[in-house]
Amino acid sequence: xxxxxxALAAALSLSVTLPAAAEPVKVGMITTLSGGGAGLGxxxxxxxMLAVKNSGNTDLELVVEDDQQKPDIAVQLADKMIxxxxxxxxxxxxxxNLAMAVxxxxxxxxxxxxxxxxxxxxxxxxxxxxxxxNVAWQNDNLHxxxxxxxxxxxxxxxxxxxxxxxxxxxxxxxxxxxxKGDVAGEIYTQLGQNDYAAEIAQIRASGADSVFxxxxxxxxxxxxxxxxxxxxxxxxxxxxxxxxxxILQAVGEAALGVKNTSxxxxxxxxxxxxxxxxxxxxxxxxxxxxxxxxxFDTANLILSAMGKASVGDADAFRAALEEADFDSVRGxxxxxxxHHPVQDIYVREVIKEGDVFTNKIIGTALKDHxxxxxxxxxx
Amino acid sequence: MSPILFIEQLLNGLQFGIMxxxxxxxxxxxxxxxxxINLAHGSLFMIGAFxxxxxxxxxxxxxxxxxxxxxxxxAAGVIIETVVIRRLYNRDHLDQVLATxxxxxxxxxxxxxxFGSFPLYLERPSWLAGxxxxxxxxxxxxxxxxxxxxxxxxAAGLFFLVTHTRLGDRIRAGESDREMIAALGxxxxxxxxxxxxxxxxxxxxxGALVGAIQSVxxxxxxxxxxxxxxxxxxxxxxxxxxALIGALLVGLTDTLGRxxxxxxxxxxxxxxxxxxxxxxxxxxxxxxxxxxVLLIRPQxxxxxxx
Numbered sequence: 001x002x003x004x005x006x007a008l009a010a011a012l013s014l015s016v017t018l019p020a021a022a023e024p025v026k027v028g029m030i031t032t033l034s035g036g037g038a039g040l041g042x043x044x045x046x047x048x049m050l051a052v053k054n055s056g057n058t059d060l061e062l063v064v065e066d067d068q069q070k071p072d073i074a075v076q077l078a079d080k081m082i083x084x085x086x087x088x089x090x091x092x093x094x095x096x097n098l099a100m101a102v103x104x105x106x107x108x109x110x111x112x113x114x115x116x117x118x119x120x121x122x123x124x125x126x127x128x129x130x131x132x133x134n135v136a137w138q139n140d141n142l143h144x145x146x147x148x149x150x151x152x153x154x155x156x157x158x159x160x161x162x163x164x165x166x167x168x169x170x171x172x173x174x175x176x177x178x179x180k181g182d183v184a185g186e187i188y189t190q191l192g193q194n195d196y197a198a199e200i201a202q203i204r205a206s207g208a209d210s211v212f213x214x215x216x217x218x219x220x221x222x223x224x225x226x227x228x229x230x231x232x233x234x235x236x237x238x239x240x241x242x243x244x245x246x247i248l249q250a251v252g253e254a255a256l257g258v259k260n261t262s263x264x265x266x267x268x269x270x271x272x273x274x275x276x277x278x279x280x281x282x283x284x285x286x287x288x289x290x291x292x293x294x295x296f297d298t299a300n301l302i303l304s305a306m307g308k309a310s311v312g313d314a315d316a317f318r319a320a321l322e323e324a325d326f327d328s329v330r331g332x333x334x335x336x337x338x339h340h341p342v343q344d345i346y347v348r349e350v351i352k353e354g355d356v357f358t359n360k361i362i363g364t365a366l367k368d369h370x371x372x373x374x375x376x377x378x379x
Numbered sequence: 380m381s382p383i384l385f386i387e388q389l390l391n392g393l394q395f396g397i398m399x400x401x402x403x404x405x406x407x408x409x410x411x412x413x414x415x416i417n418l419a420h421g422s423l424f425m426i427g428a429f430x431x432x433x434x435x436x437x438x439x440x441x442x443x444x445x446x447x448x449x450x451x452x453x454a455a456g457v458i459i460e461t462v463v464i465r466r467l468y469n470r471d472h473l474d475q476v477l478a479t480x481x482x483x484x485x486x487x488x489x490x491x492x493x494f495g496s497f498p499l500y501l502e503r504p505s506w507l508a509g510x511x512x513x514x515x516x517x518x519x520x521x522x523x524x525x526x527x528x529x530x531x532x533x534a535a536g537l538f539f540l541v542t543h544t545r546l547g548d549r550i551r552a553g554e555s556d557r558e559m560i561a562a563l564g565x566x567x568x569x570x571x572x573x574x575x576x577x578x579x580x581x582x583x584x585x586g587a588l589v590g591a592i593q594s595v596x597x598x599x600x601x602x603x604x605x606x607x608x609x610x611x612x613x614x615x616x617x618x619x620x621x622a623l624i625g626a627l628l629v630g631l632t633d634t635l636g637r638x639x640x641x642x643x644x645x646x647x648x649x650x651x652x653x654x655x656x657x658x659x660x661x662x663x664x665x666x667x668x669x670x671x672v673l674l675i676r677p678q679x680x681x682x683x684x685x
Contacts, residue, residue, distance in 0.1 A: 034488065036598040038496040164658050186651070187641070188658040192602050194593040197391035197523065198634045204518075205384045218594035221498055226592050229503065229520050231510040250498035250594060 028081035029092035047295030125373035138371035143174030184208035228254035338377035396630025397530030405578025411617020421600025427583025428590030452583020615682025
């Protein structure tokens with residue numbers, strides 16, 4: 001009996017002293033780990049876990065679940081994580097349609113959501129929220145940079161194509177927002193389409209001087225292989241999504257020399273990035289992709305905020321996140337008023353190092369670039 | 380629009396149709412002979428592509444890759460038939476759909492477990508890499524031209540097999556009266572295994588041939604599977620001839636629709652909305668074709684009486 005009350009007293013005193021020490025933070029990661037889009041989610045998760053491991057911080061507890069790239073499953077997982085797992089922060093979603101299904105409900109329940117990838121315009125403008133942060137980019141950003149690069153490269157007549165879904169329309173809008181030349185042709189392809197013979201024949205007949213395409217995942221692999229085989233030969237431009245480390249090896253020679261725009265590359269020269277690329281290769285035995293870099297930065301942002309404020313104090317924690325006081329692998333990084341990044345976006349070229357296809361930075365497309373929707377956000 | 384561009388698009392439609400035929404012929408045989416709905420047919424397509432990518436990457440020979448695709452898909456077909464499918468012949472279609480859907484999940488995750496989550500590399504052989512110039516000055520991919528030729532040869536071979544060989548007699552007999560040919564002493568379970576393996580091998584071959592110009596990744600078979608079902612519904616279930624005609628119709632409708640509809644709407648509205656409306660309608664075109672065929676001939680173009 002005495003032992004019991006002693007233990008109880010000890011436990012009580014512990015629980016009194018605990019808040020003074022660092023408060024543990026529980027992070028729920030909902031991401032795509034199965035199906036055709038799994039490569040992206042796996043990279044985000046691996047980048048995130050690497051940052052936590054490198055920091056040695058044991059107060060960050062991570063729960064990971066697979067959304068199978070399905071909005072209904074993502075919503076169920078978010079409910080489960082908020083209600084039964086009692087997470088403080090949600091993160092991980094790759095696809096904009098899933099983000100739209102999960103983020104507004106989660107932030108309305110007072111949870112923080114940090115996006116390591118999807119950046120739909122609806123969450124950057126009127127639909128922005130004080131608890132929503134995007135650590136990657138607003139969806140239009142890389143396409144805008146591609147348009148700016150097309151001007152710099154002297155292209156006057158671009159043929160542009162993207163899949164017929166919201167992010168595809170954002171892509172062509174983003175490209176045209178900065179590109180000043182004429183549009184030789186504009187095609188919306190089917191989402192998931194794998195044969196581009198019909199489109200390539202039209203590109204050949206259009207008399208364009210360049211081709212801008214946004215075809216993420218397997219669609220881009222198919223397009224580039226078929227484009228290279230067709231012998232059309234006009235220069236290709238695209239956002240980094242069709243040129244990440246996981247995809248390039250499957251495209252092979254067909255991608256060599258293609259210019260693409262990205263906010264990150266493994267050769268950005270700063271100590272944080274060097275350490276990231278080295279430790280990622282050592283941990284997982286492959287080169288990191290931009291998705292891995294986004295996961296890594298997201299974790300480091302959370303860790304930096306944990307060092308400044310307790311997650312229980314939402315206002316203080318939000319202020320700490322807004323400071324973005326962490327060493328980003330991208331170098332300079334800060335948030336605009338709508339909690340989306342202000343960052344440099346680079347032009348990369350696909351090269352071959354040994355027998356691995358990868359990217360090299362060849363210039364800067366846009367400096368300190370923010371997104372076009374910040375003015376609509378009332379934060 | 381120049382005539383050259385139009386002919387090029389016709390060839391593209393033809394090539395797409397022929398590849399669909401390789402998928403649909405196996406599906407329609409299995410459905411016609413065994414009365415089985417096999418959703419996992421797309422997974423056999425994927426197995427073919429992965430086997431080809433692995434063997435071609437290891438040996439450097441595309442033809443060895445093709446042989447591996449045929450062998451791996453046929454072997455997978457035999458295993459799936461004897462272990463799972465055999466138990467489903469006497470069940471209703473819902474059970475078959477459930478079980479073969481489970482097979483999709485098992486085979487997809489199994490492939491990811493073996494090969495990882497990233498797409499694999501599979502390229503055309505160097506002797507079919509470039510374009511060829513056809514009469515009339517049309518530049519066309521030599522690989523796609525080869526696909527058309529190979530596909531037509533396989534279609535001819537399949538017709539010969541079904542109409543002029545003993546195995547073909549049994550397949551056709553099995554289609555019209557299953558109990559009777561079993562009563563006549565034909566080993567029906569062996570026949571089923573052979574037909575299933577044949578369908579699987581054709582799907583695997585299609586996967587390998589198409590994988591060289593597309594992306595070899597987990598889940599690549601499911602979009603093709605949907606199109607293959609459209610093909611057999613249009614062509615008539617169980618009919619090889621229907622599968623061929625249906626596949627060509629779907630291939631041509633899809634390709635020419637994507638190409639011509641935006642141009643057609645461009646004559647009456649501004650380019651941006653013509654592109655949007657045209658491409659939206661183009662993605663519906665084959666389903667509208669299917670609905671039209673179902674309306675006029677519910678049993679499909681070459682299907683038997685319902």
